[in-house]
Amino acid sequence: MPDNEDMFLRWFDAQPQIAGALRRRLGESPDLPDLAQEVFLRLIRIRQPELIRDPEAYVYRVALNVAEEWRLRAAQSKDHSSEELGALESADDPAASTIRRQRQEIIRRAVEDLPAATRTALLLHVYRDMTYPQVAEHMGVTRRAVKRYLANGYAALRIALAAAPSTHERGSNNER
Numbered sequence: 001m002p003d004n005e006d007m008f009l010r011w012f013d014a015q016p017q018i019a020g021a022l023r024r025r026l027g028e029s030p031d032l033p034d035l036a037q038e039v040f041l042r043l044i045r046i047r048q049p050e051l052i053r054d055p056e057a058y059v060y061r062v063a064l065n066v067a068e069e070w071r072l073r074a075a076q077s078k079d080h081s082s083e084e085l086g087a088l089e090s091a092d093d094p095a096a097s098t099i100r101r102q103r104q105e106i107i108r109r110a111v112e113d114l115p116a117a118t119r120t121a122l123l124l125h126v127y128r129d130m131t132y133p134q135v136a137e138h139m140g141v142t143r144r145a146v147k148r149y150l151a152n153g154y155a156a157l158r159i160a161l162a163a164a165p166s167t168h169e170r171g172s173n174n175e176r
Contacts, residue, residue, distance in 0.1 A: 036063075
């Protein structure tokens with residue numbers, strides 16, 4: 001097994017060349033040392049390195065594969081700048097949850113106060129995802145009546161939300 005150990009040592013010594021190949025492929029990146037290490041780790045996992053005919057070409061190919069995988073992952077990742085953090089809302093933000101519950105309660109009460117036909121049309125359209133013709137058929141009315149019911153229902157909901165006591169500015173922006 002001295003041949004394999006010798007090959008591993010040569011691969012380890014080739015880390016600067018591996019980093020250079022990665023740099024040429026990816027440009028300057030703080031991830032280059034980690035990527036070079038990944039190449040080396042992949043090389044030492046090879047079960048039968050003696051079967052590799054051209055070790056230098058193989059090392060270069062592994063480095064290019066690691067670079068391509070890194071490039072694809074980087075293209076799919078989201079921006080991590082601190083500017084984006086302000087737009088994020090914590091899922092367990094108590095203020096936002098309270099505002100959301102208050103708005104849901106206002107909507108629930110407003111829906112309860114709607115005339116029966118308007119409430120039925122609105123609930124079928126919104127919660128059962130029925131089209132106007134489907135709602136019309138279900139209710140035994142014309143499509144035009146459904147359109148009128150929904151327009152009246154949405155108008156009543158807008159009025160109820162507008163008349164609600166003003167809440168935290170952030171909550172009203174996030175709910176739209």
